[in-house]
Amino acid sequence: MKSAAKATQAEDSAETSTQLIRDSIRVAIVERRLSPGTKLSENDVGNLFNVSRTLARAALQALSYEGLVSVAKNRGAFVAYPSPDEARQIFAARRLVEPGILREAAARITPDDISQLKQLLLEEGRLMSERGQTARRAEIKASGDFHLRLAEISGNAIMQRFMEELVARSSLVIALYGQSTVSSCGHSEHGDIIAAIEGDELDRACRLMLHHIAHIEADLDLRERKSLGLKEAFEL
Amino acid sequence: MKSAAKATQAEDSAETSTQLIRDSIRVAIVERRLSPGTKLSENDVGNLFNVSRTLARAALQALSYEGLVSVAKNRGAFVAYPSPDEARQIFAARRLVEPGILREAAARITPDDISQLKQLLLEEGRLMSERGQTARRAEIKASGDFHLRLAEISGNAIMQRFMEELVARSSLVIALYGQSTVSSCGHSEHGDIIAAIEGDELDRACRLMLHHIAHIEADLDLRERKSLGLKEAFEL
DNA sequence: TTGGGACGTATTGTATACGATCATCTGCAT
């Protein structure tokens, strides 16, 4: 792992408490151990991490800013439950920025980076063949990490942070609206993109990326299901 | 004003205290009433807005997440002092996303939107001809609002929030590294972009936007001036 | 005059306490 957040804020090892809680919850959300709508009470979070409500609250507020949890005044924090419209916006945003990130990344990529990416792919493939929840979760994370790694290579810390947010929220959307049991990302598509980068076929790489994102989105069933309507819920 | 943050978080009129402080400080930063490096002590902020440190702290943390203030552990919060490298990343990000936003905006723009944009331009022009600090500040804000309005028209709340961050941070960068006394944005360039949109010349609009951003960036003197080195500071 | 160490002050980090708000449950009237 290269140093990531170095340019933005020099934060040695620091801000342990709040940051740690925030990251823990975020990872839990990305790996879908926490489902959309789950209540995150300040008390419970605090107890879980052995800190006071103050820090738990700070962590939840930060997550709310990232769009991963939604806080309702006087009612508490919940794992975000993105609406279909929000979901569309998330993917629209990804279509908008990822080709650009890819271009910047391709311009600065080193052979070392490429081998690291391939390593990631291998890992992903390995996990895909395994059974079990933990493997599934690790796979989900790995497939997101591919996109994140690309952003990191691009060298733009701002875009990197933005992509982190988008990937995390995408995971929520897929958890909610994904239908196929198949893995979150078409694994082979990641490989194709790397190949295109290696071959200096930048335009093709971008096209592949757009296809890839469209592919993920196509697997969603973005229909407003507001409580399923009570009638539809019971009439078989 | 169309409803902006409606899709993301339903927050009637609410979260008054912290949000209000945060927005106040942000506007102050964008309008350059607060200079980079200025210390924002929790006590002072709290007293200023007649709230306790708790809320002041929450506001500062939120601003830190936006990259507008940097908090140093046990030392306090300061108005961010972006490094030249950060500045470059900010503008790189804008070059990356603004054409895309422009495209989406152009696809959904209504005649009403266009007239509103023109109104904004007029206002901007009027302020430009005036003298005085307050006029200058209002002008800075107006020129940023042009870009923000475009993001709003695009209909993507996520990109809108992202642009808000970028515009605010740009203002900081310009405050630090801008050299020409001329207004932050080439005023006429905004008009050209609108004209291109109106004429359905999308590619040209994007080109103009990229030029516009490059133009802003060209006015910066992005040299590391770390305390000016003491020698250079005195040797005439 | 310069360097270093001890102290005091100011500011942040975290926890706790109290008041306010909302959700739920009970009981009575219809």
Add this chain to the structure above:
DNA sequence: ATGCAGATGATCGTATACAATACGTCCCAA
């Protein structure tokens, strides 16, 4: 049985209190 009014409990919003850290000052020795 249904619907509304009041009470109860849990949770959040905000303020305050205490502990920990960093910075500046002063003094003393070299």
